[in-house]
Amino acid sequence: MAGFLDVVILVLMSVTAFSILRSRNLFGVVILSGIFSLLAASFYVLLAAVDVAFTEASVGAGISTLLMLATLAITHQKREKQHINTPIMPIIVVLVTGAALVYGTLDMPLYGDINAPSNQYLIQRFIEQSGAEIGIPNIVTSILASYRGYDTLGETFVIFTAAIGVLTLLGRGRTGNKAEVKQITSLETDEEKE
């Protein structure tokens, strides 16, 4: 049964991806990529990775869709620009890269393979010891927050830096600067009136 669901979700994902490729309506593309993320999240649930699915559903399907919609509202761009020349070089690059990636997956271990390197060393230690060392039922949380605390600290700093970057590029600064900005814009409109 799980195999059937896997196939259904993967087929739906490729249908969504091709519709994104075909569509020229940017609003539709944003909504379709949200649907793609939601399907990816359901696929992660089937792979028993609920924490990843949770993140994908909230960030991929939720926040990024919203931010793209906000961007569309600012730019007033409704349709993708038409390409005049046929993109032969990009198609060749994409096909070669895709073939290399498919060739790479041939060497990868099967899903859930007990002999796979990722299921052999640290994972066994985490499963056996984390109950005694951390005492928390969700092993993902104990790995994320305790064993890999440095990584999560780094990730938090990355998110912090992203917010600082957005504020520096788009933020209007503090209230003191706002008055200045208002003054400048009012001056400009006065000039336009003249």
Add this chain to the structure above:
Amino acid sequence: MKHFSVLRVISKLMIPVILLFALYVQFHGDFGPGGGFQAGVIFASAFILYALIFGVHLARRVIPSSATRILLSFGVILYTAVGIAGIIFGGNFLDYNVLGQNNITGQHIGILLVELGVGITVAATMITVFFVFASQES
């Protein structure tokens, strides 16, 4: 979108539930799926929904930009402070074992505070990014 009464009423009903669910995901992350990152995003989505329905101007009165800026740095500082507390109590950086009476209690305290720091920073970041985007004049 203030004029659509269905959207207005439903979002008013949903916002407390979303906030409560975010807190559940935050503090239940030790036992079920979830944690600071997901909780932060869900918490921020409640404010974003409010801003979508009632406008960024009113949402800014609920959570002003000075508050989001302070919270933005507070989360990171909280996380780093837990790490430095590990050094002060005689362990390594981000060593939670020394924070409680025994190792397990220390780990519990450490993970709770660290996840709270992640949640606060993520929520403040998402709110900041959306509000800054949405208040751009088109």
